[in-house]
Amino acid sequence: MRNLRTISIDTRGNTAWIQTGATLGEVYYTIAATSRTLAFPAGVCPTVGVGGHFSGGGYGMISRKHGIAVDNIIDAVIINADGEILNRDSMGEDLFWAIRGGGGTSFGIVVAFKVNLVTIPETVTVFNVSRTLEQNATQIVHKWQYISDKIDENLLLRLFIISVRSPAASNGNRTIQASFTSLYLGRVEDLLPIMEQKFPELGLVEQDCIEMSWIESTLFFSYSYTATFVSKSPRAAYFNYRDLDIGRNNIEGNTKYRQASVWGFKYFEINFNRLVRVKTKVDPSNFFRNEQSVPPLSSN
Template sequence: MLEMAPRLSQLLLLPILLVLSISCTASASSSAPENFVSCLLSHSLPSHPIGPAIYTPNNASYSSVLESYIRNLRFNESYTRKPYLIITALHVSHVQQAILCAQKHNLQMKIRSGGHDYEGVSYVAEVPFFILDLFNLRTINVDIKTETAWVQAGATLGEVYYRIYEKSKVHGFPAGVCPTVGVGGHFSGGGYGNMMRKYGLSVDNIVDAQIVDVRGRLLDRKSMGEDLFWAITGGGGASFGVVIAYKINLVRVPETVTVFRVIRTLEQNATDIVYRWQYVANKLDNDLFIRLTMDVVNVTGSQTGEKTLRATFNALFLGDSARLLTVMNKSFPELGLEQSDCQEMSWVESTLFWTSFANGTAPEALLSRVPQVLTHLKRKSDYVKQPIPKAGLKWIIQKMIELQTPMLTFNPYGGRMAEIAASAKPFPHRAGNLWKVQYATNWDASGSEAAEKYIDLTRKLFEYMTPFVSKNPREAFFCWAIPP
């Protein structure tokens, strides 16, 4: 913490300044949307008029624009507060105008790139607000010669992966497994994925950025300074300005990678296998990432609705299946991995596998910005620093069966994650963490009553896990930290 103190003290006033400048509410007259629109239009550049980017509730396309990037249906109810207007920025000048006019008229600004934030932070507020939507700012320029790329914040991870694939079959980028997630929020919050044990987080591979600050200035790494650059690579970009683009270092991937998805139930010794996973997942070859997901399903063949726990092991190995089997037989034979479980493919094909696309799906599917499934959901997170005792694991499994709906996903750390200092980036969860926990509950029913029911189930599982997770403080992943 001593290494971080000077940086944090220098940055302390930045988010306060931004909040005071663009997040306050004043009288209805000073916050009237028509005055705000007039301000935007008066500052519009003739070469890049902002008018076509403004959507008010009177516009026929307002609802479709608003809903097109709502990824959690829990925040698309009739009682959900709607924005005064939406600015679908077509040019950097539109971002600058939005910031300056928001300050003048005391309106809260919500910044949205992909809309995947689990609590609707980019498109929901408790006070009158507008949305600055960045989905049109999604240019990606890949330079294989320098092994870098400039990626605008409105691009999706799938678009990033595809544009890299267009230029090279031996390059990739360490980021998330959901292709419709927007770059802006993902990168600025850290950006974890299935290559993090090999290459770290997305932010560990970012070398430059462009941001519009509270004064409307477009800054790069040199002009913003190292403290601000440090802050927007893991500290949440919206706290410090509007990130327009990131420059990333591409990473090398082999022409052939191997994936597998192996399922074990309680009847197939899942408890012992999960118990063993705790001791090996963070110590395996850095080329191997094995994510564990546990959920509750019906016992096969049961006529009475009897439930069991299903443990699903999803893996990416940066190498061929022969070497993978050697690693697994040596370090994790309990899983019983066989050659028939393994699929060899290109790295870009593995990104489709991890999103559960059918085998043989063309890489162009990564360009779709529409998720395969939209539902109501609740997510929370934790960090685990010591393996859960077998008795505790059995107890948690029993509680999951009682609750039925919430799922647990364990993302292993170790490897490169343990080598990077906690102070290197605002993302501090490095050495000492065995894995990150994701609590996940999905449901179909609309309305506040259903939401309260399933959120309560999620919180109960979160409470049951208390003895087994980090303490003093109980750590959480930034992007899932609020609200409780």
């Protein structure tokens, strides 16, 4: 797919056709070369390919305000198991639904997506603030879990927890560090009052913040006690972070619905059954398959 990487921007309609071999970095660069106030809500890793990222979800730093990539897909071109080239009208709404979150590889070869572009401010604010256990990280993370989805929708507070060498120790002891890597769709003067009101525990100050354009922020993020909130009974996973340890299809031969359900429900919950019905309709011979592709019922 790497040769299919054309990106066409329509600034009048605020839309774009993006071939699935393009990378996110190429998408962002092309949009930024066209407009300083248009963007697309997707991930922060510039080398990630569009095809898998878009069809599996597409979460990013402006997703609280503008949704994820699949929320903004309005058309697609796909080659089905019979070699037919279909768009949204000819493929039907069931298949169009399936390739927006269910992964494209189970249902055909997605050649391109048409997407809505979103409008953002010319200037955004980013910050990356870290706190260790000795700096009250436990209580800060506890508060974050309760306010991160309720704070101003222009602000996304992303959390990373890692083990680091303790700055207070000379003997090589390690500690836990919580890093808040965040983006605000606006200026720092508007961000600071929000943080002071909703999340004062972090202690964010103006010196922690950097104002820049949206395209610059994508480069910024490229290099840069939650047990109660982790899904359980059963555990779940995000499709764009594949985990073959939760189950996989047979390497040879067909995979039964019950076997695929082991991993399928962890990704898609009750939507897995609808994906199976779509797969059965559009690819009953299971031509398109991989370790965690949706199986048709006819493979039982």
